[in-house]
Amino acid sequence: KEKKILTLAGDGIGPEVMEQALHVLDWVQENSDLSFSVEKDLVGGASIDANGVPLTQEVIAKAKAADAVLFGSVGGPKWDKVGFDKRPEVGIIGLRKELGLFANLRSAIVFDSLIGASTVKPEVIQGLDLMIVRESTGGVYFGEPRGIETLPDGTRKGVNTEVYTSVEIERIARVAFELARQRQNRVCSVEKCNVMESGLLWKEVVTELHQKEYSDVELSHMLADNCAMQLVRNPKQFDTILTGNLFGDILSDLAAMLTGSLGMLPSATLGSRQANGVIPALYEPIHGSAPDIAGQGKANPLAQILSLAMMLRYSFDQQAISEKVVHACEAVLNQGLRTPDIMSDGMKLVGTEDMGKAVLVE
């Protein structure tokens, strides 16, 4: 049966890297009995330019009707002045919310052939494979009240609210425990419970769920500031990190940079299974829209291609073909091909298109 994919390439390097991912998708179709219908639409700044808003109702409806969304990246200086409610980032934040994509899975994996690209010593990161399970429809990203008000004396006041309910915490903790069971069976839950009551509740709910249903999984707790330190000191101590929206945003970017290859890292954001059996899912690179190199054919398409591989695995249950794509990516690295972000001595510098095409050759 044909699977419906909605692609939202977005801004900056998004369209360039998406193009390469779609070539890989063609190759997947030619070399398997899978078939896909691909619909393309706009999001972020590109949608602002065309429609005046970063995320249209039509795109939301299409995303809901699709079996999976393949997302690029949004944002750029061009839209710095559009106003808070219409900023390009609403494209991705709004999709997460509208589709109920509460579980943002971000893995930081070190590719052996790229180990030198990291600023961290090889022995510290060799073989690193950690998974960050970030809650992505709650916390300070969505909490009310929020906004800026001017007080009678002219002072301005900016407010945001961090809110987590036990239901939200339990739901995301469950995802982390389930994933950990398929990994090294260790979850480290991260909050700032020595300062924030919302973090205290987080810790309590995770502890309760663990005792009730997941006591076979090893559970530890860590403060967010300490976690940032420990990621630098010894990232291999972690298997699965479970955390909220804001801490997850920061810690997953930090973890990604440890690998030295942000251009290589995909992510998946998943919701709850729907009545029709579909689990809403969006796949996107961890890197942003990189406006500084957009349109120059320099961007690394591998994170977008690996996002496609994640889609094949998680949304379409195609373990084998997904691994084929991952291996094809590793193979081009082993051949010595490098985009500028991962370039090192003795390697062959290539652009987005050449990198993407090389992945096609089996």
Added chain:
Amino acid sequence: KEKKILTLAGDGIGPEVMEQALHVLDWVQENSDLSFSVEKDLVGGASIDANGVPLTQEVIAKAKAADAVLFGSVGGPKWDKVGFDKRPEVGIIGLRKELGLFANLRSAIVFDSLIGASTVKPEVIQGLDLMIVRESTGGVYFGEPRGIETLPDGTRKGVNTEVYTSVEIERIARVAFELARQRQNRVCSVEKCNVMESGLLWKEVVTELHQKEYSDVELSHMLADNCAMQLVRNPKQFDTILTGNLFGDILSDLAAMLTGSLGMLPSATLGSRQANGVIPALYEPIHGSAPDIAGQGKANPLAQILSLAMMLRYSFDQQAISEKVVHACEAVLNQGLRTPDIMSDGMKLVGTEDMGKAVLVE
């Protein structure tokens, strides 16, 4: 004129490292015409054990009356169950608030002799000298409403509030701009304005103040997630980082760990000049109470001693003697003495006391 110092050693390794700092203070008195009266009191868990609360009104009064507070560290598993309002951390958070210590200055400096102790490659951090100016009496640490409530259906809800006013933002930005002028004249202001309105206000106020009064300083803006990445990718790009309480907590710990020597890093927290001319100030190591090694004579006392050096400089205007203490610390490193946290091949392993005593020898 005699200067009044209040020492609050706190918990864990706090008392051990404080003892060494006080030896250095004796040495300072013997080798200069400065004189100090030192009063000692309890804070954190130690105060809970003695007084039932982590910070007594008496200690607050003493801190207000002192010319400077030298602080150790608070917290430990022993007090895990005391309840949120009485936890040891209230000792430090409460002091910041009660004394109006809004400017937490945390520098991350790499000591050449310790460069190998970092997990980051030497070329990335050699000569690193960055300063994080963290707001420390506002944000989500103090914002109301806060707490945990149980809804009618049994769901629990944890809430915290991130609040910043233009007055608070301007005040801390001023500190960063002033400090930058004495450094490399570059400020990078960090928030999450693509998600949080409080961050948007932060960016606006910093930009306005810069245009009005500090346009000679180079100003840039960065999102907190990107800043975490950039600190790993190329920390030397930063001179002075200006940020809020929560981001500052995480980013300063991350920056500290890049240096490989958390046991080496002091911090100062300053308020506004009082009617009597005194600027309220608290000096403390960046490291925590390290309960796992407490009482074993293993802790590195240098961060506490360097906190004393900062006190001599910032509160007592003793640049020369402050530098003498800093150089004495560097000298013991150059002699090859190392506590376990900074131990490496070929160096001489020593304990807290031997390290502290070695600093005394001129």
